[in-house]
Amino acid sequence: MSEARRNDRAPGDGHANHEVIVGLRGYLVGLGLAGFITAVSFFIAGTSLVWQPSIPIALFVLAIGQMGVHLVFFLHLTTGDDNANNSLALAFGVLIVLLLIVGSLWIMTHLNHNMMPMDRMMQMQR
Amino acid sequence: MSAAVEAAAHEDAAKRIIVGYGFWIFLLSDVVMFAAFFATYAVLSRATAGGPGGKELFDLNNVAIETVCLLLSSFTCGVASIGARAHNATMYYGGMALTFLLGAIFLLLEISEFVGMVAEGAGPTRSAFLSAFFTLVGCHGLHVTLGLLWLLTMMAQVYAKGFRADILRRVLCFSLFWHTLDIIWVALFTVVYLMGARG
Numbered sequence: 363m364s365e366a367r368r369n370d371r372a373p374g375d376g377h378a379n380h381e382v383i384v385g386l387r388g389y390l391v392g393l394g395l396a397g398f399i400t401a402v403s404f405f406i407a408g409t410s411l412v413w414q415p416s417i418p419i420a421l422f423v424l425a426i427g428q429m430g431v432h433l434v435f436f437l438h439l440t441t442g443d444d445n446a447n448n449s450l451a452l453a454f455g456v457l458i459v460l461l462l463i464v465g466s467l468w469i470m471t472h473l474n475h476n477m478m479p480m481d482r483m484m485q486m487q488r
Numbered sequence: 489m490s491a492a493v494e495a496a497a498h499e500d501a502a503k504r505i506i507v508g509y510g511f512w513i514f515l516l517s518d519v520v521m522f523a524a525f526f527a528t529y530a531v532l533s534r535a536t537a538g539g540p541g542g543k544e545l546f547d548l549n550n551v552a553i554e555t556v557c558l559l560l561s562s563f564t565c566g567v568a569s570i571g572a573r574a575h576n577a578t579m580y581y582g583g584m585a586l587t588f589l590l591g592a593i594f595l596l597l598e599i600s601e602f603v604g605m606v607a608e609g610a611g612p613t614r615s616a617f618l619s620a621f622f623t624l625v626g627c628h629g630l631h632v633t634l635g636l637l638w639l640l641t642m643m644a645q646v647y648a649k650g651f652r653a654d655i656l657r658r659v660l661c662f663s664l665f666w667h668t669l670d671i672i673w674v675a676l677f678t679v680v681y682l683m684g685a686r687g
Contacts, residue, residue, distance in 0.1 A: 372508025373664060382574050388568035394561055400674075404552055407682040418683055425678035428669050436562055436667040448512055455516035459523040467529035 372449045373437055392435025399428040491597045504660065511661040515668045518631075522672050525627055526679065529620040533684065536603050537615035542684025545610055547601070553683045554597050555673065561590035562670040570665040573650045585667065591636050598629050609647065628676055631669055637663055 403424045406417060433439045439448055533542075566584040571579025602622070606610065612622035642662050645655050 365613055372505040372660060373512045374514075377570065382576070382579070382615065383569055383571040386567065386572075389563055389570070392566075393563040395557065396562075400559065401554055403678060405684060407686065408548070416550075417686070420680055423675055425644050428674050432562070432671045432674065436566060437664065438669070447509055451509070451513055451516055451543060456520055458520050462520065462523045463527045470531045 373445075375441055388438075388460055392431055395431045395435065396428055399424050399431065403428075497650050503653075504657055507657045507665065508660055510638040511553070511664055515532070515664060519668070519672065522624075522626065522627070522675075525620070529680065532616040532620040535616035538579060539615040539618065540610050541617065542680070543686070545605060546609075546681050546685045548681065548685055550597055550601055551649040551677055555677050557590045558673050561587045561594070562667055564590065565663050565666045565683045569624050569659060572646070572651060572656055572659045577657065581643065584639060585586075588636060588639050591632055591639070595629060595632055595636070598625070599633075604624070607615075627682065628669070628672055631672075635662075635666055635669060638665070 403421055405413070406420050406424070409417075412420075433452070439445060439452060443447055564583045566583075567579050568583025568587060571581075571583055572576070602625075605618075610618055612619045639662065642655075642659055645658065649655050
């Protein structure tokens with residue numbers, strides 16, 4: 363095995379020194395943060411306290427933040443030297459996911475917009 | 489530490505990194521598949537064909553309990569993986585057993601939700617929206633089911649073979665799989681349930 367990989371980490375590998383306490387602390391912080399963000403999401407979804415059109419955007423931002431918390435504290439994915447391969451793979455995955463979702467929505471809303479209204483289509487078929 | 493032991497330890501570490509990386513690539517491809525289902529759902533979410541929409545169908549209390557179960561199970565899975573690396577049998581088996589329990593509760597709640605919806609006449613054949621809903625959420629549920637089977641297998645393997653290096657690599661892959669399912673559930677409860685229930 364090459365020397366370069368000696369200090370690398372696998373995704374999910376936290377602390378090479380087997381320290382149970384340090385590992386547990388990381389998972390507890392992650393659980394606390396993720397639980398807090400989840401609670402805020404569920405609260406915001408049902409509240410009438412804020413301007414309504416802002417709610418979907420807030421939910422999106424909270425969800426992305428929570429995914430970040432999961433990646434860092436549960437999957438131990440960082441931007442450190444030892445994690446370059448793992449985070450580059452993740453970046454590529456995110457690119458494909460965004461292309462798929464944004465691309466589909468973009469194309470389909472344009473198609474919807476350009477389509478004849480259904481009632482007029484029905485009249486033409488008569 | 490003798491040179492031979494040290495070399496073996498290095499080889500183990502390198503193998504662990506490569507196995508973890510390979511499995512991470514597989515998980516990302518799984519995420520891309522989910523993205524396709526998410527895109528389908530987002531496009532079809534208004535196509536209710538006069539049938540019930542998310543506002544009438546979704547019970548957010550149920551979803552909140554499911555979310556708490558999966559989040560806690562991610563934590564207990566982390567505890568189990570720490571236990572596995574430290575060769576601590578109590579932590580490993582305890583964490584895995586709790587993970588199984590929480591995952592099973594999640595699955596039962598989801599199945600009862602699906603059964604209830606089908607009984608109300610809101611099955612996957614009712615509208616394009618419901619087809620997309622059952623495909624997306626059902627696919628996640630299927631992953632959880634397979635994850636639970638894998639979890640039991642890993643408990644049995646550690647029981648039969650001990651904390652061997654190759655078994656620990658499998659435990660690493662399982663914990664990556666389980667945490668990734670939780671990440672997908674975050675996207676799911678936000679996009680499908682919280683936004684869907686707003687109508």
